[in-house]
Amino acid sequence: xxxxxxxxxxxxxxxxxxxxxxxxxxxxxxxxxxxxxxxxxxxxxxxxxxxxxxxxxxxxxxxxxxxxxxxxxxxxxxxxxxxxxxxxxxxxxxxxxxxxxxxxxxxxxxxxxxxxxxxxxxxxxxxxxxxxxxxxxxxxxxxxxxxxxxxxxxxxxxxxxxxxxxxxxxxxxxxxxxxxxxxxxx
Numbered sequence: 359x360x361x362x363x364x365x366x367x368x369x370x371x372x373x374x375x376x377x378x379x380x381x382x383x384x385x386x387x388x389x390x391x392x393x394x395x396x397x398x399x400x401x402x403x404x405x406x407x408x409x410x411x412x413x414x415x416x417x418x419x420x421x422x423x424x425x426x427x428x429x430x431x432x433x434x435x436x437x438x439x440x441x442x443x444x445x446x447x448x449x450x451x452x453x454x455x456x457x458x459x460x461x462x463x464x465x466x467x468x469x470x471x472x473x474x475x476x477x478x479x480x481x482x483x484x485x486x487x488x489x490x491x492x493x494x495x496x497x498x499x500x501x502x503x504x505x506x507x508x509x510x511x512x513x514x515x516x517x518x519x520x521x522x523x524x525x526x527x528x529x530x531x532x533x534x535x536x537x538x539x540x541x542x543x544x
Contacts, residue, residue, distance in 0.1 A: 363525050368430070368439045368502065371521045375427040378528045380537050386432055391476060394425040398472060402465045405512065416513035420524030422468075423505055423517075429498050439502055464508055471501045 365371050381389045401418040404410040430436055475497035482490040506517045513520070531537050 363529065365518060365521050365525060368427070368517075368521075369436050371423070371525070372427045372431045372436045372439075374525055374528075375424055375431065378424070378532055378537055379428060386428075387479070390425055390429050390432060391472075391479065394422065394429065395472060395476075397421045397425055398465065398468050401468075402462070405461045405465050412513050416509075416515055416520055416523060417527070419505070419508060419512055420520050420527065423521055423524055424528070426498070426501050426505060427521075430502065433495050433498055435495055435498060438499065461512055464511055468501070468504055468508070471497055471504060475501070 363370075363374050365374070397418065401415070401422055404415045404418045430439060475494050478490045478494035478497060481487060482494065505520070509515045509517045509520045515523075528537070
């Protein structure tokens with residue numbers, strides 16, 4: 359059985375995600391982008407259809423957090439992300455029009471961030487333009503801030519709570535040897 363993991367900062371969470379990362383490292387960035395797109399789609403489905411509970415939505419949001427945490431680690435942005443307790447809505451005022459109280463629109467806004475991220479990465483790969491990679495890193499940071507806000511709007515939690523839910527779920531899967539696989543209830 360896994361020892362209890364304490365999450366006091368986003369950095370703690372990123373360090374935890376390293377222990378559950380099971381994918382080909384040579385394709386890491388591609389895997390994480392595809393995974394993030396997949397999980398955002400699942401989150402949108404859970405928000406869109408009323409039959410899902412708040413717990414279902416938060417559980418899916420926690421999966422989005424895992425991919426974002428891995429992206430933060432991949433791009434070596436961990437030290438630039440403030441401690442969870444210091445996250446401030448003021449930091450994204452310039453992007454405030456992206457955040458609305460409507461839950462479905464909020465998830466759609468996450469796709470805007472993902473679209474910008476993938477576009478910048480595509481242009482970096484195509485042209486080797488370092489400024490596009492810097493913009494992609496900024497997009498990843500914006501997604502972290504999105505997660506902070508969406509945790510409250512979608513589930514009534516703070517981001518730390520959502521990360522702790524994900525740690526508990528993945529620790530259990532790790533203990534049972536089912537990190538790889540399909541389905542929320544494996």
